[in-house]
Amino acid sequence: MINGSCLCGAVTYTVSGTIGEITHCHCKTCRKAHGSAFSSVASVQDSDFHLLNKDQLKSYESSTGKHRYFCSNCGSQIYAKRQDTAHIILRLGSLDSDIDSPEKEHIWVSEKANWYCINSQLPERDN
Ligand SMILES: [Zn+2]
Numbered sequence: 001m002i003n004g005s006c007l008c009g010a011v012t013y014t015v016s017g018t019i020g021e022i023t024h025c026h027c028k029t030c031r032k033a034h035g036s037a038f039s040s041v042a043s044v045q046d047s048d049f050h051l052l053n054k055d056q057l058k059s060y061e062s063s064t065g066k067h068r069y070f071c072s073n074c075g076s077q078i079y080a081k082r083q084d085t086a087h088i089i090l091r092l093g094s095l096d097s098d099i100d101s102p103e104k105e106h107i108w109v110s111e112k113a114n115w116y117c118i119n120s121q122l123p124e125r126d127n
């Protein structure tokens with residue numbers, strides 16, 4: 001079983017099943033939401049994602065139909081969810097467990113912070 005939590009520990013979850021390939025998203029909304037150069041994410045099927053404690057969980061609709069879920073006590077980003085999909089977009093920095101999913105690509109490189117230099121052999125996409 002894979003476990004994850006927010007910084008303060010108020011939000012906890014487990015993942016059963018597999019975590020998808022890892023994407024590093026450099027879009028402006030991810031940079032703002034995470035306060036970092038990019039956000040590392042992977043998809044998890046809804047049926048494999050289990051919130052254990054979610055009293056402090058809040059969401060923000062950063063673009064139409066896309067909600068970003070975070071802990072309202074400590075601010076940790078936990079996952080995002082697009083309407084009418086059967087998966088969540090897990091924020092991998094919230095994991096407590098090791099995973100063996102492979103890295104796939106950098107996306108939204110067109111909005112990358114100019115002070116960050118991508119230093120990998122992974123493919124880069126502009127959106
Ligand atoms: Zn928290």
Ligand SMILES: [Zn+2]
Pocket residue numbers: 025026027028029030031039108
């Ligand atoms: Zn993004």
